[in-house]
Amino acid sequence: MIRLSQKWLKFFSAIALVTILVLALEGLKANPTLANAATEIDSSRSIYFSLFEAIVLGIVQGLTEFIPISSTAHLKAVPVLLGWGDPGVTVTAVIQLGSIAAVLWYYRKKITKLLFGTVKAIRESDYQSQDFRISLGIAVGTLPIAIIGLFLKGSGIYTDDSPLRSMGAIAVASIVMALLLALAEKLGSHKRDFKSINTKDGVLMGVAQTLALIPGVSRSGSTNTAGLFISLERSTAGDFSFLLGIPAITLAGIVELKDAFDQKIPADEWLGLIVGVISAAIFSYLAIAWLINYLKKHNTWVFVWYRLGFGLLILGLITSGINF
Secondary structure, three states: OHHHHHHHHHHHHHHHHHHHHHHHHHHHHHOHHHHHHHHHOOHHHHOOOOHHHHHHHHHHHHHHHOOOOOHHHHHHHHHHHOOOOOOHHHHHHHHHHHHHHHHHHHOHHHHHHHHHHHHHHHHOOOOOOHHHHHHHHHHHHHHHHHHHHHHHHHHOOOOOOOHHHOHHHHHHHHHHHHHHHHHHHHHOOOOEOHHHOOHHHHHHHHHHHHHHHOOOOOHHHHHHHHHHHOOEOHHHHHHHHHHHHHHHHHHHHHHHHHHHHHOOOOHHHHHHHHHHHHHHHHHHHHHHHHHHHHHOOOOOHHHHHHHHHHHHHHHHHHHOOOOO
């Protein structure tokens, strides 16, 4: 039964890739200038988009934020291939707030337990408490991506036209991470459960999380891969990856939300962002629930093949003359 499920999942992944390719080709037929769409779009386009586009972007964000295939890569590739253009860093980060709402709701009981357990441990000076160790791991593990992310933001390196956001770089990152995930599947023992997680694990997965600042790497992909390398069970690596991502994604969303306010976006254009956030929240919740249940019974090879296919597809489109 498991083999059959994996075959079906690979089949649907292949269908998804073919669908993206067909959409790209149809977009080229309907709009010959699509090859230059990303560079010709007016700057205001990075904020304003239709409600339909907002819903689609929310779906893409929701389905790819927690599944280890890179939401940033898909949030740029899918709308560009559809002829809408790159939504930009601000829209991408703000829509991620929907994913935060979803993960907070999904893990509300575990988060509550961690918070109360940590407070109790501090009061009783019980620093060997599991809740304290996990919470400290999340806190310390968030520091690398927070520091480096804010540095990149302040330096002006991480912008809409940054080389880091080029589709070529995204494709290469997707392929490299696919190979690393495959290696983690082969080398990891996948035996450690959630109770075995300690502060050191938080630091190691936190360092891996900084790789997600490179579009195409995937925050979920990098942290899950690190989790498998340190022999966590697949579902445990997924659980801790999601909890570890809460501060990082929230910080990124708040910083970009501030920028969105500073740009004095008209009230009617905020509606699109709000709809995108709601859409992302719904589909993020569904993706989290599906992935955790999936990882309890299956390995991650389907994501390895998907990432390889996605990266090679993008490189193929670029080679054919499409300029993202």
